[in-house]
Amino acid sequence: MARRMLCITISLYCLFIAHAQIFDITTYGAKPGGADISQPLNRILRSACDSSTPSTILIPKGKFILKEAYLKGPCKAPHIALTNQGSVIALPEPTSVKKNNEWIMIQYVDHLTINGNGVYDGVGAKSWALNKEHCWNSTQCNQFPNNFGLHNLKHLTVRDITSKDAKSFHFIVSDAQNATFQNLKVTAPGNSPNTDGIHIGKSRQVTIMDSSFKTGDDCVSIGDDTKGVNITRISCGPGHGISVGSLGKYNDEKPVVGVWVTNSNLSNTMNGVRIKTWAYSQPNEASNMHFENIRMDNVGNPINIDQLYCPSGGCNMNMPSRVKLNKISFKGITGTSSTPVAVNLVCSSTFPCQGVEIGNIDLKFKGGAAQFVCSNARPAFSGKQNPKINCR
Known part of the structure; x- marks a missing residue:
């Protein structure tokens, strides 16, 4: 009965979940504790985007190494969910991300949900060591990868996840419309430079609620051309x-x-x-x-x-x-x-x-x-x- 009432309250989301096509990364060759999952994850992201039905990318329980992930829309799928139930771990080298300087970057997607009670660990200690000399009193920090780059998105929901030890910012949000961040746990040591929790710029209608931020920089920062x-x-x-x-x-x-x-x-x-x-x-x-x-x-x-x-x-x-x-x-x-x-x-x-x-x-x-x-x-x-x- 409780589940039924919840679905009545958020019927559109439940409709997506009920009819979603599931892309489990372990069925595409990703293994917990194994090699870098970048190739299967990026392939699945593209397949989910091209699907004509709602799609869920599932990262199950376990530890998975990820060099970088990238998805650029627009997408055919009416809704995409990236559901992480495990722990996704970055490579520790500051220059490990080559393509976009964002560890996980998603662009031009409508109706995206990032959820699942999982952890995204940016393994940032080596990067912080290179920035500690000058980041505190300067804006000229080395630009190491952010955990998430979320750009040109409409109807974005990020909830129930942990972002840990980003090399730089945890979340960069730009050119977003109608974005909600809920029940997040964002953590990095207090002496980790340039590890802002969420930076928002050039966006409209952004809500951040019921969340915890422990970082070495701003918990939340708001840049120009932002409304609501x-x-x-x-x-x-x-x-x-x-x-x-x-x-x-x-x-x-x-x-x-x-x-x-x-x-x-x-x-x-x-x-x-x-x-x-x-x-x-x-x-x-x-x-x-x-x-x-x-x-x-x-x-x-x-x-x-x-x-x-x-x-x-x-x-x-x-x-x-x-x-x-x-x-x-x-x-x-x-x-x-x-x-x-x-x-x-x-x-x-x-x-x-x-x-x-x-x-x-x-x-x-x-x-x-x-x-x-x-x-x-x-x-x-x-x-x-x-x-x-x-x-x-």
Whole structure:
């Protein structure tokens, strides 16, 4: 009865599953603990794409070595599921991926599901060692393979999987429409450089929910030309926090519109919720961004707008950012800061932040009184304010 009711609720998905053609990689020559499965997996991906019926690629329980996988649509299949029930393990060498610099890359596919309770292990330690010298304070990291490159996809669902120890980012999502990430476990050591959990760019309507991120960089980062991102009920830490930006580096960037981060927890992260734009930036805009009901535990700069972002130096700090920020709210944010500055609103002197609302903030600094730094912004305040307001 429970299964029947579930299928009534998500009838289209159940219809796909009920009539799906199953492609089990072990029937195509892949063996647990055996040789690289790239050839059979890529062949199956192509066959599933070309099928006229819904298709499921099944990776059963066991450990499978994968050099790289690639699928480029469009596909005939009305729905494709990549269902991993085992552990898929990358080659450890940083340059092992030759074709696209994405360990698993999928492009131009509609109605794709990646699921199965399995693990994707990027085996990133050798890559991290090569990036530790300069990644922390520079954007010039070596571009090692991301675990997943998901590009030009419509109606994407990623759920119930673990992404582990990516050589670089865990998920890159670009030019996506209607994407949902649910019940993910993303893990890498806190000292692993450039291992962002999910980076979103040039996409529409992306939801991230009920997931855990432990990384060496941003748990979630949002790039330009992105509209309608909803992040809820996630845990983040260690890592660098949740970031919009950095924006304004390039002259062809497009606005970010509509970001909601709610009902989440950040713990032992370098930053909290952050909006960052380059000093002396190219023109751009970001608006309608809201951060609400978030718990901070030992977080650096829990609330942070930084329009003087310049991690590697060399910026003309006398030339203000030309990214306009508007309609931003921080509400119901509580907990502890690991740095004295718990609230940092450093906006552009050319384009001061507009429409900023701050309500019911209670952030403490264990080393003394928490600080509120504010320039080029005139927020509207409501409810409790700790630390005390200091705007000019």
